[in-house]
Amino acid sequence: MHNRLAPMARLTAVAVLAVGALTSCGSADTEVAPEDRLAADAPLPVAVPAGTTLVVADDANRLKTLFALSGEQDRLTAEVTYANFSSGPLRLEAIRSGNAQLGRVGDVPPILAHYSEADVPIVGAVRFDGTGSLIATSPESGIKSLKDLAGKRIAINEGTAQQAIFLRNLKSVGLDIDDVEPINLALAEFADGLRAEQINAAVLKQPDRARYLASTEGEGSIEVPNAPGAYPGLNYVYASTEALSDPAQAAAIREFVIAWYRAEQWHNENQDTWIREYLIKDQNVTPEDAKVIAEADGSASVPGFTDEVIAIQQETIDLLQGAGAFGGKDLDARDEFDFRFADLTAESPTETAAQ
DSSP, X not given: OOOOOOOHHHHHHHHHHHHTTOGGGOOOOOOOOGGGOOOTTSOOOOEXXXXXXXXXXXXXXXXXXXXXXXXXXXXXXXXXXEEEOSSXXXXXXXXXTTSOSEEEEOSSHHHHHHHTTOOOOEEEEEXXXXXXXXXXXXXXOOOOSGGGGTTOEEEEOTTSHHHHHHHHHHHHTTOOGGGSEEEEOOGGGHHHHHHTTSOSEEEEOTTHHHHHHHHTTTTTOOEEOXXXXXXXXXXXXXXXXXXXXXXXXXXXXXXXXXXXXHHHHHHHHOHHHHIIIIIIIITOOOHHHHHHHHHHHOOEEOOOSOHHHHHHHXXXXXXXHHTTGGXXXXXXXXXXXXXXXXXXXXXXXXXXXXX
């Protein structure tokens, strides 16, 4: 029987070391007097003072490009800049360290934040209806279906949405983490590990999956469809409680979340522009692969912080605990959400503070 995954605390320690090199991202460094700090249960300010700044932990320029193309960047009152990090755990540590105030992640990083008491609650949620991330195989793996994963070397990056997707797929065919050989790798190493046969399978997001499969075409690599529900399609924006205690930044984060919802609506309605300007020009994929990627993303909706969303998040917590994460610590998914943001929609009002 193979070793179970190490507790998430080890991942957190590794990611903290990585953040030491991230000082170039900058931070807001705003000083708020104790008497002016916003309580965690206080109503969110709506008006954003001029001069407010935010740094957003991004991934592959997605939010930066989305906000620019949709026109939402120019509508923001705050001065918002973006810094790329290749995985959810690194985005979390950028926020923890003050190098960013908020970031976009999948469903697992908020659980890591919860477990490590990082004080980074979810403030926004978007759900995509596409196929999302899928398992890709190495050329010589012999894997044809999910059942064939038994006994194989599988890439795992703890604390990421890819980890949960893989575990759900295993569960769907009666397997668990003890039935495979997990190999801990960084997300950026997954494709190279597959090419080198260091691993037999990995969950790859787009555009990484399209690039990998194109590079191994005709060699035996395939993608394996997800089991129903293995990819819940949830993406979150979460923010530091330190930033949320600053009335100016709290208002700016509220404005950003609303703008994110509007930007994703734009994305739904402007797929051709998104494919041309982001996938082809920015991410350097071929026009053919760009269409595949866009189809995998699907359309976005704003689900709110509903009982369904919270139940999905709790199921993910339970799934990861079953794989040996969190050291048996009792986690309630509701504690991961800042419910002051629950009712925000793309139509919610925004306002610039009077000067």
